[in-house]
Amino acid sequence: MSIPRNIGVFGGGRMGAGIAHAFVVAGANVTVVEANQTAADAAADRVFASLAKAAERGKLNDELDAARSRLTVASSAEALSECALIIEAVPEVVTLKQDILASVERVAQNAVLATNTSSLSVDVIASSLRRPDQFIGLHFFNPVPASDLVEIVVGSKTSPELATEAARWVEGLGKTAITVTDSPGFASSRLGVAIALEAMRMLEEGVASAEDIDTAMTLGYKHPTGPLKTTDIVGLDVRLAIAEHLAREVGDRFDPPAILRQKVADGQLGRKAGQGFYRW
Secondary structure: OOOOOEEEEEOOOHHHHHHHHHHHHOOOEEEEEOOOHHHHHHHHHHHHHHHHHHHHOOOOOOOHHHHHHOEEEEOOHHHHOOOOEEEEOOOOOHHHHHHHHHHHHHHOOOOEEEEOOOOOOHHHHHOOOOOHHHEEEEEEOOOOOOOOEEEEEEOOOOOHHHHHHHHHHHHHOOOEEEEEEOOOOOOHHHHHHHHHHHHHHHHHOOOOOHHHHHHHHHHHOOOOOOHHHHHHHHOHHHHHHHHHHHHHHOOHHHOOOHHHHHHHHOOOOEHHHOEOOOEO
8 A cells, every 4th residue: 555554634624524535445544533523423424425426436446335434533633643644624724723733743743744735834834843844735626536636735844755755645546746845825726826816807807707707718728617616616715815825925916806805705605605606
């Protein structure tokens, strides 16, 4: 097995559940930790439903019950003590990530720790850790089971050997790795947000409809989903937070347009709210 046998995931939302799914399918034993038992049970339901869909599509290498047996959920970081790799997948709040990773490091002192952040500095997050050389960014993409890409983000103190090993883990998941240095937005978020913000400005200026702007990218540039529909899937609030972060770090070319701020203020957060740039 080219991936660690025992994997921990802290956070069982859409991304955490998807990461857990990917490692379970690859044959690992996965423990998902959530804030309380109710949330942990909900995370288990997400992963089980995802595994069932994979089984229906012939994407499991073994029986569904065997795959399910490799998943454990818990409400305490103590459950991660035997994991060799632990991936944090909680909301994009630096202090939250720092606190969780520091608590995980105390109970799993020999584990490699990783963050699934899509835009926050790996070095800043690592400042709360005693072993920053054993910390790395593993940016998975939504939906994780169907996505082929993982962005490996190497901090200034990340061990070169760990970066090499992480690429092998990604390969073991049947995905492709790209490796980037720790920088605002990395490669994927920076490019993706830049395109999405320009699409929003075009919509705001009446250049074309949301559907036609997206079709320009799906048919003209072979993007699987247009930038406005992708924003709905990711969440307009998530895109707004990333854009604000990039504007602070990179410059005003990432200033969020008024249409994005207004939709977030109105609660039009995309697919999860039933309305964003599209009605869901």
